[in-house]
Amino acid sequence: MRDGSGFRDGAGAPPQPASGAVSAVEVRGVDKVFETRTGQVQALDAIDLTVAAGEFVSLIGPSGCGKSTLMRLIADLDDPSSGTLTVFGKTARHARLDQEYGIAFQSAGLLPWRTVAGNVALPLELHGAPSAARSARVAELLDMVGLTDFADRYPDQLSGGMQQRVAIARSLAEQPRLLLMDEPFGALDEMTREKMQSDLVRISAETGAAVVFVTHSIPEAVFLSDRVVVMSPRPGRIREIVPMRLGADAKRAARTDELREERAFFDMVTAVREALHGGAPVGTGPRGMETR
Amino acid sequence: MSATAAPTGTNRLARPTRMGPRTETTLRIVAPIAVGLIVLGTWQFLVSVVGVSDYLLPSPASIIEEFIAYWPSIAQAMLITGTNALLGLLVGSILGILVAAVAARWRPIDQMSAPVVASLAVIPIVALAPVLNSMFGADSQFGRQAIAALASFVPVFINTLRGFRQTAPVHRDLMRASAASSGQVLRTLTLPTARPFILTGIRIASSLAVISALVAEYFGGPRGGLGGLISTSAASSAYARAWAYVLASIALGLLFYLATLALDRLLERRPRERRRT
Ligand SMILES: Nc1ncnc2c1ncn2[C@@H]1O[C@H](COP(=O)(O)OP(=O)(O)O)[C@@H](O)[C@H]1O
Ligand SMILES: [Mg+2]
Numbered sequence: 362m363r364d365g366s367g368f369r370d371g372a373g374a375p376p377q378p379a380s381g382a383v384s385a386v387e388v389r390g391v392d393k394v395f396e397t398r399t400g401q402v403q404a405l406d407a408i409d410l411t412v413a414a415g416e417f418v419s420l421i422g423p424s425g426c427g428k429s430t431l432m433r434l435i436a437d438l439d440d441p442s443s444g445t446l447t448v449f450g451k452t453a454r455h456a457r458l459d460q461e462y463g464i465a466f467q468s469a470g471l472l473p474w475r476t477v478a479g480n481v482a483l484p485l486e487l488h489g490a491p492s493a494a495r496s497a498r499v500a501e502l503l504d505m506v507g508l509t510d511f512a513d514r515y516p517d518q519l520s521g522g523m524q525q526r527v528a529i530a531r532s533l534a535e536q537p538r539l540l541l542m543d544e545p546f547g548a549l550d551e552m553t554r555e556k557m558q559s560d561l562v563r564i565s566a567e568t569g570a571a572v573v574f575v576t577h578s579i580p581e582a583v584f585l586s587d588r589v590v591v592m593s594p595r596p597g598r599i600r601e602i603v604p605m606r607l608g609a610d611a612k613r614a615a616r617t618d619e620l621r622e623e624r625a626f627f628d629m630v631t632a633v634r635e636a637l638h639g640g641a642p643v644g645t646g647p648r649g650m651e652t653r
Numbered sequence: 654m655s656a657t658a659a660p661t662g663t664n665r666l667a668r669p670t671r672m673g674p675r676t677e678t679t680l681r682i683v684a685p686i687a688v689g690l691i692v693l694g695t696w697q698f699l700v701s702v703v704g705v706s707d708y709l710l711p712s713p714a715s716i717i718e719e720f721i722a723y724w725p726s727i728a729q730a731m732l733i734t735g736t737n738a739l740l741g742l743l744v745g746s747i748l749g750i751l752v753a754a755v756a757a758r759w760r761p762i763d764q765m766s767a768p769v770v771a772s773l774a775v776i777p778i779v780a781l782a783p784v785l786n787s788m789f790g791a792d793s794q795f796g797r798q799a800i801a802a803l804a805s806f807v808p809v810f811i812n813t814l815r816g817f818r819q820t821a822p823v824h825r826d827l828m829r830a831s832a833a834s835s836g837q838v839l840r841t842l843t844l845p846t847a848r849p850f851i852l853t854g855i856r857i858a859s860s861l862a863v864i865s866a867l868v869a870e871y872f873g874g875p876r877g878g879l880g881g882l883i884s885t886s887a888a889s890s891a892y893a894r895a896w897a898y899v900l901a902s903i904a905l906g907l908l909f910y911l912a913t914l915a916l917d918r919l920l921e922r923r924p925r926e927r928r929r930t
Contacts, residue, residue: 438826457832464830470823474845483841484831 383450385539385571386412386435391444393430393597404430406596408444414538417565417572419582419589421633427597428575432543435573436464448539460488462539463532463570467547469524471516477527478503478512484534502530505564522553529561533568540565540572546581558584559617579637583629584621591636601636605629711893720897726882727901734878735905737794738866741801742909745862746855748802749809757817757843770810778804779865782872797869797878804865805858809851816850817843852917859909867902879905 393405404427412418420428433439434446437453448456456462463484471480478499485495503509506526516524525545532540546554558581565572576582582589586605593600620626693713699705700712720727756763778800785796820842828838870880879902886895 433826436826436830438829457830460832462830464827466823466826468823470821470827472824472842472845483827487828487831487833487837487841 384411385414385449386573387447389445391434391441391446393434394442403596406598408599410590410599412571412573415569415571417585417587419574419576419586420592421576421582421589422592423594424577426592426594428592429543432541432573432575436462436541460535461537462541463535463537464541465528465532465545467544469528471524471527473516476513476515477508480527481530481534483531498534502533506530522549522557525549525557538570540570542572543575561585579630579633583626583633589633591633603633603636711896715893716896716900719893720900723894723897727898730877730879730882731901731905734866734880737797738801738862738909740798741866742805742859742862745802745805746809746858749806749854750813750851753810753813753817756814770807773807779868782869786872786874791873792875794875796874797866800869801862801866804861808857808861809854812850812854813847816847820846848920856913856917859913860906863906863909
């Protein structure tokens with residue numbers, strides 16, 4: 362479907378301004394209503410959200426508040442009922458066709474009949490990358506997630522954490538400027554989870570990609586994010602956007618495990634918890650506009 | 654072939670524990686052979702010692718004698734019936750896979766084909782043999798091949814359609830997120846997911862193809878196939894020879910079954926063997 366000349370050819374897209382000038386994701390007044398047999402479900406109500414290029418934003422909230430739905434809209438896996446949604450200034454559909462984002466789901470979603478390397482290579486194969494470039498890129502990605510020795514294994518021979526790392530490597534294959542992750546560590550034990558979080562911090566610093574990260578763990582959101590979007594259910598709304606001071610001055614790569622024991626970390630955890638439990642007044646986001 | 658499957662099944666049920674994998678494999682091979690030998694021994698005993706009339710029940714020895722004596726005609730008959738069954742199996746399987754692919758893709762076609770397939774699945778297809786025989790003329794093998802194809806079509810279609818519906822939502826999302834074309838989705842996701850289901854369908858179809866090609870010969874048409882020779886031999890009271898042809902039919906059915914089983918292994922085992930290393 363594409364020529365093999367480059368992984369990101371941006372075919373059919375309007376010319377891009379210099380990076381940084383355009384935000385990674387812009388959501389304006391988005392509603393999502395599902396028609397079900399028992400009636401309508403208002404999954405999202407008047408969502409406004411801007412994710413800057415290179416920014417790490419977590420979506421947090423009780424289950425059923427529409428986190429996955431919002432992420433699926435950004436990924437163009439579903440259409441909004443109303444409102445507009447752009448990814449790097451393009452429509453969500455355009456951005457998807459141009460492979461502007463990589464995506465990882467809660468279940469790793471690896472193809473069981475493909476090896477680890479074959480799974481990571483899948484997006485490159487689908488986009489017609491030449492095989493030499495492909496295997497070089499796969500080697501690079503496997504190195505990044507520390508699975509070089511497992512390239513020829515099959516998914517069912519890996520632990521849950523390793524499978525998830527393969528899925529993350531796959532999502533990074535096309536060097537996307539945006540990563541969408543829906544509870545990717547949800548099924549992992551606490552130790553693996555913290556290790557994966559540190560890996561993700563490192564990888565996102567290395568790639569400079571913006572990340573939209575869905576989670577229901579407060580410490581995870583605090584540790585990873587520049588901003589935490591707190592959502593409330595029925596209908597799914599953004600209750601508050603809490604800026605994380607942890608990342609404001611320090612570089613993302615400077616987030617180490619020591620951070621988890623610092624005072625500021627616990628203050629942020631408390632701030633997010635209060636926002637989640639509804640008592641706190643509506644705060645103001647750092648960019649003023651996306652809080653309601 | 655079902656006759657050999659049953660003893661292994663009961664054997665495994667009766668002694669579920671305390672068996673090494675080696676012993677289990679040995680038993681699985683030895684047990685049906687033992688049962689077969691016992692049955693043959695009893696059979697021979699009934700005929701030659703107890704004195705059951707050779708006319709009612711020919712002895713295994715006389716059947717084997719006939720088998721050897723008539724080997725050229727048996728081989729010829731196996732070739733004729735086998736060709737009919739093989740053509741039917743191929744055409745029926747290809748049609749089954751194609752129609753299932755279309756039905757999986759377009760819902761209206763699925764709804765249109767559902768009642769047809771449901772009725773094909775419940776009617777005994779060999780019942781069509783006399784009709785098809787007279788439709789295509791008494792000296793044509795075509796009617797038999799058509800029956801074998803119809804009989805093969807049903808299990809292949811049903812299993813393939815089921816297989817095409819097995820793709821996981823997360824995999825479909827992944828393909829959409831990767832902007833894969835529908836041809837790419839078919840090649841990289843839908844077909845590999847459906848493969849074990851398709852192979853199961855073909856395995857079931859392989860036995861049905863032989864049975865229907867053979868039984869269709871009972872209803873007229875050119876002689877020379879196994880079914881035709883079984884009925885001719887029986888009609889002329891050459892019971893031992895009829896049994897020899899039955900033996901050849903069993904061998905043919907088994908051959909088809911084993912061939913599809915081998916195909917199954919060939920396609921399925923390749924990754925699994927690499928896995929162990
Ligand atoms: N495909 C769908 N059809 C109908 N309702 C849906 C569908 N997807 C999600 N929903 C509903 O939308 C709401 C939000 O779901 P979701 O986005 O999965 O929540 P979360 O990821 O925050 O747990 C829930 O009430 C859910 O039942
Ligand atoms: Mg969810």
